[in-house]
Structures are given as C-alpha cells and as structure tokens.
Amino acid sequence: MRAEERYDLIVIGAGINGAAIAREAALAGLKTLIVERGDISCGTSSASSRLIHGGLRYLEHAELDLVRESLLERERLLRLAPHLVEPLELCIPVYRGARRGRWQIGVGLALYDLLSAGKSLPRRRSFTRDELLRHMPGLNADGLVGGASYYDAQVRYPERLVVENVCDAVANGATLETHTRVTRIRVDGGRAVGVDWQSARGAGGAAAPLIVNAAGPWVDDVLGSIRHTRLIGGTKGSHIVVPRFEGSPRSGVYVEAGADQRPFFILPWNGLLLIGTTDERYEGDAGLATIDARERAYLVAETERVFPGAAGLGGRVLYTHTGVRPLPYEPRGSEGAITRRHLVRRHRAARGLYSIVGGKLTTHRALAEDVLRKLRGELPRPASRNLTRERPLPGALSAADRSALLAELAARFGERRAQRWLAVYGRRAADVAALAARPELGAPLGDSDVLTAELVHGITAEWAVTLEDLLQRRCMAGLDADFGLTVAPAAAAALTQLELWDAARAAHELASYRELAARHGAAG
Ligand SMILES: Cc1cc2nc3c(=O)[nH]c(=O)nc-3n(C[C@H](O)[C@H](O)[C@H](O)COP(=O)(O)OP(=O)(O)OC[C@H]3O[C@@H](n4cnc5c(N)ncnc54)[C@H](O)[C@@H]3O)c2cc1C
Incomplete structure (x- = not known):
C-alpha cells in the first residue's frame, strides 16, 4: 500500500464490530481500509462468554428492543454461520431464597419465547425439583426447588467469526493492516480527513473523508485530543476455564450466585467448561486487565456450590480470560444495569468521524448495518444496503x-x-x-x-x-x-x-x- 492511499472509509479496530462494519462497507462498494493495532480479534471479542444470545438478563432492565434484535441476529447466525454457531440448551436451577423465583423466571422465558416467535430453536421447559435432578444429575439437590431450561446459541470460536468477517471484507475489496496502531486521527477545518499510524515497518497514514472508530474499550484513547465527552466506561469480566468434573453439566447452566445474586454461566465449551462472568467497573488499560484473586475465588466457590462434584476446582483452573466491555460511560449505578445496546456517536468536532460505543458479539451484523445507514448521507456515491442479511460467512456450508x-x-x-x-x-x-x-x-x-x-x-x-x-x-x-x-x-x-x-x-x-x-x- 502506498503511504498516502485514499479511501472512502477507514475503520479503526478489527474486533467483531470493526470487522463487520468493514464487511458491510466493502460489500456496499466503499473503498475500505481496516487498521488494527494488534491482530484480528485480539481485544474484547476474544474474551466473551461466547454466547450468541438474546440476553435473558436484559429483560430485567426492560431492554425489549435489544433482546428482540439479538434474538433475530441469533437466528440469522445459526443459518449464516452454522459451522461456528450452534444451539445450546441452558438450564436455570432455582434455589430456595433466590432473588428470582420460579414464576419470575417462567415469565421471563415466556417473554423470551414470544420475542423469538418463529425461531428454529426449541422452546422453554419448566422442571420440578425431581425432574431437574434427573435432567442434570450433578446439581446440588440441597435447597433446589425446581427450574427451567431454554435455548440460546454458542459460538465456540468468536475469533473465527471475526476472521471470517474480515475475509469477506477483503474478498470484496477491503484492505487490512494489522499490527498497525492508529496514533492520530487527522482533522482539518473541523473534518476528519485521515489517520496516522505506527507499525514495525515505520510510520504511515491514509486519507479518507469517513472514519469509524471501532476500537472497543480503547475508543476514547483513539480519539486522543479530539474534543469529546468521555464515551466508554468499561466493566471488566473474567472467566475461568476448567476440565469437566464428575457430574459436570452437558448443557449450559445459568444460575444465581449465592454471594450477590448475580446470574453467571457454567458452559460446556470446547471439551472443557467455561465459567463466568464477573462484572465490575474498570479504569486501567483494557489490554492489561486480568482476573484477580477475588474474582477467581468467587467463580470457583459459586460453581462448587451448585455442583458438589466440582469440589477442589480452584486447583484445577486451566487458564482464564478477562475482557473489558466497551459500555457507555455511566459513573453511577450498578454495572449490570448499564445498557448493552450499541450507540453510534457522531463527532461534531470532526465531521465524518463516528465512534462505536458498546455492541455485543451477537449483534455485530445489525450494528454494521446501522453504521452504514448513519453514514448514508455522507457517502461519496449511493451504496447498496442490507447486504449481509442473507449472506453466509465464507466458511458456512449446508x-x-x-x-x-x-x-x-x-x-x-x-x-x-x-x-x-x-x-x-x-x-x-x-x-x-x-x-x-x-x-x-x-x-x-x-x-x-x-x-x-x-x-x-x-x-x-x-x-x-x-x-x-x-x-x-x-x-x-x-x-x-x-x-x-x-x-x-x-x-x-x-x-x-x-x-x-x-x-x-x-x-x-x-x-x-x-x-x-x-x-x-x-x-x-
Ligand atoms: C466478559 C465478557 C463477556 C461477554 N459475553 C458476551 C456474550 O456472551 N455474547 C455477546 O454477544 N457479547 C458478549 N460480550 C460483549 C462483546 O464481547 C463485546 O461487546 C464485543 O466483542 C466488542 O467488540 P468490539 O469490536 O467493539 O471491540 P474489540 O473486540 O475490543 O475490538 C477493538 C479493536 O480495536 C483495536 N484497537 C484499539 N486501539 C487501536 C488503535 N489505536 N489502532 C488500531 N486498532 C486499535 C484493538 O486491538 C481491538 O482489536 C462480552 C464481553 C465481555 C467483556
């Protein structure tokens, strides 16, 4: 690539959202450049719970439109990326004294089914205590009053989902620069006009009238001196990965933690178990976030509480994952209540520059469509729309x-x-x-x-x-x-x-x- 190539659009960050935006833009005929500081999917997109889900928990916060959109995208991904995204049954055991009782869970799951009417996945089931113990024999029977199950989906390798989005973008004309850090967004006369970058090969840059900052938890860092109110208030989430234990579940488990009543997941994954997540405000460099002893002890103890066969799990943790959710900055209130909906921020101080705030793995395609819709008025030429709704990922096969x-x-x-x-x-x-x-x-x-x-x-x-x-x-x-x-x-x-x-x-x-x-x- 020449030092000063000119593009229609520069996307900063090749996480799931940047990759999806670049794919949508390239398919729409825009000359697109993606610049990624590290490798494709090296940020938050590799540290998630790996669920393609509607987000049952968001119903508690009345985010019905987010849940509905996520459920639609879940259905699409099951169809368009069947090699990566698979149905997953999740059981919700309910213990005496839980904050969410059986009836409340029943109402939530009924609504979840309603919002995903016409789906390909099985509907919810409810269980008496004995039925649930037969369904999931390893569960702690002490205090168990019953439960329910429902279906969501799991992406074993979100990393590959991101790689395939990039593959499709590049196959349709996009250019990718990895291991290349954007050091500055150039602004001239109140307009964004390009970026400067630094890589092992030296400094460089490119020009474009449109720039999308999809740097996840690093969105504010990338904006540098461009005048803006703080956009991201990340929360840290950690998982532990452990081997299967005696009585470990074959389906996913979504259960309230005894310590703080937060729901967390115990998920069969990759022949192992993925357990998480925590959710706490985080102010440091997202790239340096790691699990701390308290989070680790919490996840271990809560799993041991639900599955007696997990006793001694603390000594069997294989590895851990920690990521920082790029959520909107909200200095007050509980972490769990911060919206998981994405926002596309247009910068007044640098016209043509947009920053992405939030955005789940599940909704990346819809987010990309939304971004292209927002850019429409500024595109150099008319672009086709909604090109990925029925377009399989490159690895998809019947x-x-x-x-x-x-x-x-x-x-x-x-x-x-x-x-x-x-x-x-x-x-x-x-x-x-x-x-x-x-x-x-x-x-x-x-x-x-x-x-x-x-x-x-x-x-x-x-x-x-x-x-x-x-x-x-x-x-x-x-x-x-x-x-x-x-x-x-x-x-x-x-x-x-x-x-x-x-x-x-x-x-x-x-x-x-x-x-x-x-x-x-x-x-x-
Ligand atoms: C613990 C946890 C669990 C989660 N579970 C789920 C789940 O089960 N399902 C779900 O749908 N969502 C889940 N999420 C949310 C989801 O993972 C994230 O919202 C999503 O991955 C964010 O993607 P992104 O592309 O915006 O950010 P990122 O993946 O972080 O990508 C941003 C990219 O920008 C790059 N970058 C940064 N600075 C620069 C620069 N200066 N120049 C160039 N590039 C730069 C970074 O290297 C990075 O690759 C979870 C998140 C966390 C943290």
Missing part, C-alpha cells in the same frame, strides 16, 4: 455439504482431525486440506492434531503474523486445555524449517507466547 466434506477429509486425514477442521474452518477446511497435500506441509506438529498446513494457511490466507495470532485466533489450538503450550514449540520449529522464521524470531515468538500463557494463568 448440512449435506458438511457431511460430504467430512467424509472426504476423514478418509484422507482421519476422523478426529476432519471434525476439528470443520469446527474451526468450515468450508475453508478444503483450502487447508489442499495445502496439507504438499509433503512439506502435511506433517503434524509434535503429537498434536494440528498440521503445518494450518500455520501456512493462517499466514498466507488469514493475515496471521505471530505465534499468538496462529494459535489463539487461527488454528485455535491455543484454546485447548494446555493453552497450546505443547504445540507452540513444534509450531515455531515448523515455521523455522520452512524458512518463514529464523531461529531468533522463533525464540522470540515462543517466549512471547509463554508470557501470554502466564498472563492467562496457564501452567507452563
């Missing part, structure tokens, strides 16, 4: 195509690997398989299921640069029980052997990856 591809890949690469590839890459597994047919790329990394071809695919087809990018957000081995620490040295060695990295680079990448693992509490 059930029949999935079975055929699975059979073909299983015959060539083994059943387990074929299953994993389809869950990670969907249809794009065929591209990985084509690379794996080359003798130098067909070898597994150590004893793992991951092939060298997956690393090369990540680098050549999906803009991965570092070992962290590859393991955490491309081949997804970094989310295995060992945080990818077993496969990491083999991956670095394979890339050295292919002469993509020299020995010094491989050592540096490995050391950085081990530091990352330590920050996530993964045992080295």
